[in-house]
Amino acid sequence: MVIKRESDMTEKKTQKEQMEDLVALLANWQALEVEGITFLTELQGTTDNPVLKEILEIIKQDSGQHRRVQQLMIDGLTKQAFTLSPEDVALIWDKLDEHDQLEQATISMAHDARRSAGHPVIRYFLSYLLADEEKHHRMLESLEDIKRNLYPYGW
Ligand SMILES: [Fe+2]
Ligand SMILES: [Fe+2]
Structure with a gap:
């Protein structure tokens, strides 16, 4: 068993590690968006009410957009850095x-x-x-x- 020295344990994460953590978080978030889209689609099938169907559709469309923006950020962090x-x-x-x-x-x-x-x-x-x-x-x-x-x- 390797016992970490105190200085190792309190050591701040490098910029690269912070970036990798952020990319992992964004990827987990993306997975939730995709899960949400599937769930909302199933839910839409359980109601005939057009108002409820539309509310679910709005959230579903937003989830698709969120997923796309998260991908843009992941690409910006891992492939070509953003400039603006x-x-x-x-x-x-x-x-x-x-x-x-x-x-x-x-x-x-x-x-x-x-x-x-x-x-x-x-x-x-x-x-x-x-x-x-x-x-x-x-x-x-x-x-x-x-x-x-x-x-x-x-x-
Ligand atoms: Fe507008
Ligand atoms: Fe979202």
């Missing part, structure tokens, strides 16, 4: 900004629609859409932080 410079973002910034105007318009539409909706199922879906549109807006806002070079470390 302020210049990359600046090159298409005008178009991104134009699209962000659209996202913001949909946010106020979702607010208006939810205010005028009385039916709980309509309100439920409008709340979902509102949260999604706000998320799209935030994603573009975060890109602006990159363009403004607010992350001097690691990009």
Whole structure:
């Protein structure tokens, strides 16, 4: 039996080990997404209610997207490292900004629609859409932080 010396046990993980741990975690997460997709598909078969079917479909589609993004991160960590410079973002910034105007318009539409909706199922879906549109807006806002070079470390 090898007894580790105290200094070995408290030794910090190397950057490579941390990266490998992260890749393993992302792969486990991916497995859960795939498991979830199978489970939700089976569940959809057990209900005839179109509202419930749609809710399950939304989550299922998101799981597919999550799995794809996790794969992108795994590839970025293990194959070709990511690059995203302020210049990359600046090159298409005008178009991104134009699209962000659209996202913001949909946010106020979702607010208006939810205010005028009385039916709980309509309100439920409008709340979902509102949260999604706000998320799209935030994603573009975060890109602006990159363009403004607010992350001097690691990009
Ligand atoms: Fe997910
Ligand atoms: Fe959107």
